Structure formats: C-alpha cells, structure tokens
Amino acid sequence: MFVVAMMLTSCTSGQNKTLAAPDDQGETNLSETVTELIMSRRSIRQYKDQAISRDTLDQILKCGINAPNGMNRQSWEIRVIDNPALVQEISDVVVAQNPKMGERPNFKNIFSNAPCVIFIGWDSRYDMSQIDCGLLGENIILSAWSMGIGTCCLGGAPRMMKDTPAAAPYIERLGFSEGFELLYAIGLGYPDETPDAKPRDESKIKYVE
Numbered sequence: 001m002f003v004v005a006m007m008l009t010s011c012t013s014g015q016n017k018t019l020a021a022p023d024d025q026g027e028t029n030l031s032e033t034v035t036e037l038i039m040s041r042r043s044i045r046q047y048k049d050q051a052i053s054r055d056t057l058d059q060i061l062k063c064g065i066n067a068p069n070g071m072n073r074q075s076w077e078i079r080v081i082d083n084p085a086l087v088q089e090i091s092d093v094v095v096a097q098n099p100k101m102g103e104r105p106n107f108k109n110i111f112s113n114a115p116c117v118i119f120i121g122w123d124s125r126y127d128m129s130q131i132d133c134g135l136l137g138e139n140i141i142l143s144a145w146s147m148g149i150g151t152c153c154l155g156g157a158p159r160m161m162k163d164t165p166a167a168a169p170y171i172e173r174l175g176f177s178e179g180f181e182l183l184y185a186i187g188l189g190y191p192d193e194t195p196d197a198k199p200r201d202e203s204k205i206k207y208v209e
C-alpha cells in the first residue's frame with residue numbers, strides 16, 4: 001500500500017506535477033500497482049473507531065479534484081464532515097423518520113456506518129456535471145484506498161436526507177452555491193472488514209468490429 005500511496009499521491013505534495021506517461025520498459029510496476037489497487041478495492045461498511053487526519057483528507061481531496069472534467073470547469077462542490085458526532089446527528093434525524101432503518105443488523109448510521117462523509121454537489125446548469133462528479137468520486141475512492149482508507153459510494157443516504165424534511169437544515173448547512181445540488185456522498189474510514197469481491201459481468205464488454 002505504501003508504494004501505491006507514494007506513486008499516486010505525488011500530485012498532492014504541493015503544486016501539481018506534469019509527469020511523462022509511463023513507458024512500457026520502466027514502469028511495469030506502476031501498471032501492476034494501479035491494477036492491484038483498482039481490483040482490490042471493495043465498498044466498506046464497517047469501520048474502526050479511528051479518525052482520518054485532515055492532512056490525509058487533504059491529499060485524498062486533491063487527488064479528487066485532479067480528475068478529468070469537462071472543459072476543466074470543475075463542475076463540482078465538495079463538503080466534508082469529519083466530525084463523527086455531526087455525522088451521527090444527521091443520521092439520527094433521518095432514522096427518527098425511518099425507524100425501520102435503525103433496526104438493520106450492525107447499523108450505526110445511514111452513511112453505511114462511515115465516521116467521515118464527503119458530500120458532492122453537482123452543477124444542475126451543466127449537462128456534463130454528473131460525469132465530472134462521478135470521476136471526482138472515483139479519484140477520491142482510489143486515492144483513499146491507496147492509503148489504506150476504505151470508502152463506500154452512497155446514493156441512498158443523500159436521497160434519504162432530501163426526503164426527510166427535518167434533515168433540510170443539514171443540507172442547507174452544507175452550503176452549496178446557487179445552482180449546485182447534493183448529488184451523492186462518499187463515506188470514508190479505516191476498514192474493519194474485508195468483504196469479498198462482488199462478481200462482475202464481463203459480457204457487458206463487446207468489441208465492435
């Protein structure tokens with residue numbers, strides 16, 4: 001993991017660096033490392049009681065905003081809640097209106113139990129914004145994993161927040177700019193489980209001759 005972190009976060013130590021594309025001779029390890037990183041990632045839903053430092057979060061988020069994006073408009077806004085008590089407060093408000101959710105096994109909070117949550121807002125005036133936000137998220141997820149931090153992409157929790165009138169003040173508190181709306185979230189934390197890989201359907205891939 002350490003080697004991966006060194007390779008993938010070089011852009012985050014200060015100014016972005018422009019690196020030559022890896023060549024076939026010298027950089028085989030980079031390809032293997034990135035492939036291993038991608039293939040070993042799993043969604044995590046059980047976390048240790050261990051905070052992620054702000055320095056580490058900053059590195060992850062800088063990797064996030066270096067994702068490809070339409071016309072470099074960077075049509076995203078990112079809000080981070082790394083205070084577990086506030087995460088719990090939001091969850092409690094939603095669960096109060098959906099009590100069945102709290103009865104699920106191992107339930108801690110609506111963010112698939114994550115102690116830290118990144119909320120991503122999209123620019124509803126730009127038709128490519130959701131693509132930008134998705135790519136941003138994958139950079140965040142893979143960068144986090146390279147540092148041993150587990151993540152879970154979360155569509156359900158933001159939807160529940162929007163559907164729960166009592167959660168409106170918390171969405172307001174995220175403070176997205178005019179035209180931006182909460183799209184999805186990413187839960188993060190140090191993993192306390194090692195889930196098996198879920199199967200993938202390779203028949204979805206077809207070459208067109």
Ligand SMILES: Cc1cc2nc3c(=O)[nH]c(=O)nc-3n(C[C@H](O)[C@H](O)[C@H](O)COP(=O)(O)O)c2cc1C
Pocket residue numbers: 041042043044045112152153154155156157195197198
């Ligand atoms: C758009 C999107 C929404 C998701 N929403 C949730 C969610 O609300 N709760 C959750 O626990 N996982 C959620 N996931 C995680 C998926 O369930 C998970 O990525 C998928 O089952 C594949 O498993 P893997 O990530 O371990 O490979 C979401 C993933 C994506 C991409």
